[in-house]
Amino acid sequence: MSLMVNIRKLYVIQFFSHLIPAYVIERLYWEERGMTIQMVVYAEIIFAITIVLLEVPTGIIADKWGRKHMLIVAALMGCCEFLILVFATEFWHFALVVFLAAVGHSASSGAEQALLYDSLLSEGKEESFEKILGRLNALDIVSIMIAALCGSFLASRFNFELNYWISLGSAVIALCLTLTLVEPRVANGNGTDEQPIPIRTYMTVSMRFFRDHPGVRLVLLSGMVTGAAISFIDEFWQTYLDRLGIPVFYFGMFSAAIFVLRLPGNLLAYWVKGWLSYKYLLTSAMLVLATSFLYISLVRDYSGLAVIGFICLLAGVLEPLTAGYLHHGIDSSMRATLGSYQSLGENAALSMIGLGFGYFSANMDIFGGFGFIAVVIFVFLIYFLWATKGRNRNL
Structure with a gap:
């Protein structure tokens, strides 16, 4: 059976897994249920810490026992999240939700791209990885835009809870479709089948890989910091608009706009890497x-x-580039494990930055939190320039 069928299924799965009208009013819904900015930051730290603990283990499990199984776990966690949120009223309810979200994110982060890459590899089309990943991301964006426009319209006329019931239905559809994926055969760098690496050697082999490939290490570190920073835009743009006095009716249009701006970068990332x-x-x-x-x-x-909007325009090109830089340099036998390190590091950075963001947001509102992030990126930029000095041939 041609594994290109997985690509078509992934398109549909991605569409429904991101057709979530709840996201456009998420911060307002949480605030309505008693969650302050600082409480949200605490929840995000729980999310990040959980991912730090689970990313590599779930990547190992995906490499040893199947990427499809981990994607099913992720889809199931998504269904549980929205079911709980419909009835959430206490901080621990939201803490449980972000914990389940972290489990789902960890299960899918390395496995999803690994399944995509190995499905292409089995058909001799691995060079199309950035192009297909960019198109998948673009489809995600279209789905998010539709959900945002519909979600803000519904939220302006009905209670916020309706958006969460609709989101639950979309998550259930994504779960059903995920069950139909086909597990690709794992191959090593020579294109032959490879037996799974014993679990006890995964960590040492992974760390040796990053030690021996400083260019990969620097690209991933940069992706971790920039990805963590952009996450705060994704999480708190609703609060920012609310502070500017913009009605919720316009949230969907703004959400659609910032995701439209991510389309060019995702679609052209494979082209950009050939020029710069x-x-x-x-x-x-x-x-x-x-x-x-x-x-x-x-x-x-x-x-x-x-x-x-300009930040989101830039964000669109970064994720496919950093992911492609890693996947082109590793074997299939550890693709999900090593792919998990980027998400692990990004969420470790998110956790550390989140403490400062929460402190400055509590004292200077959301504007102070964004100022803190600016300082963090400037500091890392100085380190990056120092670390890459004389290393142009590797980057």
């Missing part, structure tokens, strides 16, 4: 991100909305 070096791209991205976060922290008016 990773060092130049990442240096420019971090400089622009730091400046943009500083702007929305200091200039508290509608012009900040355009800057957030």
Whole structure:
């Protein structure tokens, strides 16, 4: 059986797994149920710590016993999240939700891209990885936009809870479709079948890989920091709009706009890598991100909305590039495990940055939190420039 059928199924699964109208009013819904910004940050830290603990183990499990099984776990966790949120009223309810979300994220983060890459590899089309991943991300964005527009319309006319029931239905459809995926055969770098590596050797082999490939290590570190920073835009743009006095009716249009801006980067990432070096791209991205976060922290008016849009435009190109840089350099036998390290590191960074973000948001509202992120990116940019000095040939 041609495993290209997995690609078609992944398109549909991605569409329904991101057709979640609850996300467009998530922060307002949580606030309505008693969650303050600082409480949300605590929940995000629970999310990040859980991922740090589970990312590598779930990647190992995916490599040894199947990527499809982990994707099923992730889809099931998504269904549980929305069912709980419909009835959530206490902090521990939300803490449980983010814990389940972290379990699902950990289960899918390495496995999803590994299943995609090995499905392409089995058909001799692995060079299309960035292109297909970009298209999958673009489809995600289209789905998110539809959900955002419908979600804000529904939220302005009905209670917020309706969005969560609809989201639960979409998650159930994604789960049913995930059950139909086909597990690709795992191959080593020579294209032959390979027996699973014993669990006790995974950690040492993984760490040796990153030690022996400093270029990969730097690209992933950059992806971790920039990804963590962008996560705070994804999580708190609703609070930012609320502070500017923008009605919830317009949230869907804004959400759709910032995701539309991610489309060009996702679709053209494979093309961009052929023209510019990773060092130049990442240096420019971090400089622009730091400046943009500083702007929305200091200039508290509608012009900040355009800057957030620019951040999302840049975000679209970063994820396919960093993922592709890793996957082109590793064997299938440990693809999900090593792929999990990026998510692990990103969430470790999210946890550490979140403490500062929560502190400054509590004292200076959301604007102070964004200012703190700007400082963090500037500091890492200095380190990146020092670490890549004289290393152009590797990046």
